[in-house]
Amino acid sequence: MPHPKIQAISRKYMQSNYHPASIESEAQQYWHNTGAFTASETSDKPKYYCLSMFPYPSGKLHMGHVRNYTIGDVLSRYHRMKGYNVMQPMGWDAFGLPAENAALANNVPPAAWTYENINYMRRQLQSLGLGIDWSREVTTCTPEYYRWEQWLFTRLFEKGIIYKKTATVNWDPVDHTVLANEQVIDGRGWRSGELVEKRDIPMYFFRITQYADELLQDLNKLDGWPEQVKTMQANWIGKSFGVRFAFEIPDEVGTSLPSPAGGRGIEGEGKHPQNNLLWVYTTRADTIMGVTFVAVAAEHPLATYAAQNNPELSVFIDECKHGGTAEADMSTMEKKGMDTGLKVTHPLTGEQVPVWIGNYVLMGYGDGAVMAVPAHDERDFHFAQKYDLAIKQVISPRPQAGEGAGVRDVFSTNEWQEWYATKDGICVNSGKYDGMNYDQAIDAIAADLAAKDLGEKKVQFRLRDWGISRQRYWGCPIPIIHCKTCGDVPVPDEQLPVVLPEDVVPDGAGSPLAKMPGFYETTCPKCGGAARRETDTMDTFVESSWYYARYTSPDCATGLVDERANHWLPVDQYIGGIEHAILHLLYARFFQKLMRDVGVFGEATAEQNLDEPFKNLITQGMVIAPTFYRIADNGKKLWINPAEVDVSTDDKGRPTGATLRADGLPVTIGGTEKMSKSKNNGVDPQAIIDEYGADTARLFMMFAAPPEQSLEWSDAGVEGAFRFLKRLWKATHDHVEQGVMAAYTSGELNAAEKALRLQLHQTIQKVDDDIGRRRTFNTAIAANMELLNALGKFNANSDTARAVMQEALEAIALMLTPIVPHICQTLWSSLRPGSDLLDQSFPQADQAAMVQDEIELVIQVNGKLRGSIRVAKTADKATLEQLALAHEAVQKQLAGASAKKIIVVPGRLINIVA
């Protein structure tokens, strides 16, 4: 009796036509029944943890998901065939804003909406035929998951990694709610349409800046990450070397300030009362002698002080509070300012410098105040021009040859734009610093400031601490209890998890939890007195910062993870959209270090390297599609889905117009953009799977572009992918119908057979390299197409030829298994009855088949192609030069003259320089 596994899928005869629906459900059923993709920790094979970014359960899969998970599945199945013990999990990033929006629109609890979406999308994922270990499924909105997030929170709170401070949020004055940046449109609330205000509220923060240096340094360990992502992260962290220094505030002002102006001052005992100092940070201390004013944020204590008796200033400060908090808005808005009338003392010159309020200065960054040097900073320059402030040149270009030293007056010409912001100049008009270059000036100035106890060199990061409090319902509750006597008390382990009630329908006005006494009324774990539970939830980025670790121990009830984490971590391959290059990936790297330092992984071995979570990273491009629209009566664009449109083309295939199928009337063709709800240009993957099958969807996605590029959707391209699978099916069917045989291993071959085996084994080598090293699945598929085209021209008219044919068809079935696993499962069991594809290795190229005696070399004259010659592979340089010179085309080009130089590139070309 054959093995039951094999019996289930073996067919004596192949059907003559390709019917994806039946073979795909059969293959999926088989993988499910045999537990083919359940990962175990006891295998003696090397582990390969392949992770795709988990989806937000928005309702149904979109093409970006299909692309992401197909890439992951190709790599998983390929590594399985290469002898690895593969683990590929899947889960749900289930907390988030869209569930609350759906609740507002449909009056359904976010929990019910989310779980329904998960159930639907899980079935969709399964229909794609992904080799996922579903026993490890993780859903972040379940108490079993977020319990450990709360547990980690309390540990970090006790360590001081989490702390509380105020932060600025977008406040909708009509809906009385905090808005996400996404909900602020042109400075107004998306629902109320009212001007948004900045409001300061208390929030919990992760002290990620404490890890800034390690996060920066460890980028060097990430050899398997794209350079561009590492560069983006390094710039985001933004380590800078500068000088922090202070201007002196007049005593009568300083003593009336509510708090020290600009934060903590310099550590230790100083000569100056901190309230009398206005601190700023600069990377251009070499221009300090050119400071002509100081700009402070609207919320700065000096601004508040100055506004007390100045109504005009109060109005301006209020105005500064309008608008969103997004950095892009801040840096593109019109720079405005107003004089406070106050003056502070320059620490080196003793000059009185005016203090202005600038709407572009943010209280939350650095000290909430900046020095301004209009002569050497573009923003300051425009600001000074606008408000007629002094501009003082203190850097001059290096003297050119033949020019004397000294000030070159470039401000009377347009030349200043060329150089004024560079660091490559000489100090002028700077008293004792005249003649110094950038480094010398910084050293001297920092030393002088330090001597006066008014400044010092300081390393600063652009990276800011991560605020995680959200005034929302559908998120993980922050495990803190506020007690009037004990303060902020973390929820003790035995009271975890703090469960989020799931039957709530938010109404869009503030946090529902804050209106539920049953949730927030509690007692203090320390003193037992009445206390109030925190009603804010955590940023959903927190859940996605550690889920990769939970997959290793999804059912662990005694800790965040157990010893299985040490088996699987780090993730060998991570795959996800380029849009996550900074935030998500930085937070996950941060969490890996936090978990390590809290001791979550116990004793990890050194070679495991648990400092970084993701060894290799692929950032996939977006899926884009054409857009179509009509202008409605109110002037708004009405977007029409591509599926409802017919496009006409000219005789070259260029689109000439489009009509809506429903009414036959024209629609406007828009740009090709990322598939999105707002542009209504999404194509439903389900429709493609239903019509052509999962293999066609997978093949098209992998063929149309390499993973990192954006991918343009094309219905015709999908047809093409389907046609290829039909051709492959027919070729295999035609062969199998004549009877299967043992694949060729040895024996005499004729020229055609030799040529086919040469191409076959070159293809194997290329496909292996394309999938395994280059991750260019498109060229791997193209090579298989070429091979199949060659098989079509190959005459299998002898037993030897049929054995070579068998060898080639088997190899194609194996090479394409990672990409189109369902059809390959059937092809394989037809080619090798009784054998299971799941047990097969990736084919290996036969070096003997690739030996060539003769090769073709290109002949160039002055770098231009003029012909080619076939030569013995062993031909030496002198022979090659002679052959090339004798070539007819070369003789013609030289026209009797002799060659000046001959360049021979072995195995490639001969270039004759005339």
Place this chain on the structure above:
RNA sequence: GCCCGGGUGGUGAAAUUGGUAGACACAACGGACUUAAAAUCCGUCGGCUUGAAAAGGCUGUACCGGUUCGAUUCCGGUCCUGGGCACCA
């Protein structure tokens, strides 16, 4: 505005370390098969140009310039376009 990418035929793309530009597909066009259509198979396919044909020539990888025997690839600049910018995920 700042940081990081991208730009190659009618279209998606390929060219892996500076060495034959356009592999493989899609579309289009021509042909075979068919009563016909679909499907399938075969052929042509960057632009300009010489030639009856066979076969050639020039030009061409967003734009301008540079390095090199040779540049889609390296360098400098410009334009256009995509991603991110800390509360979308």
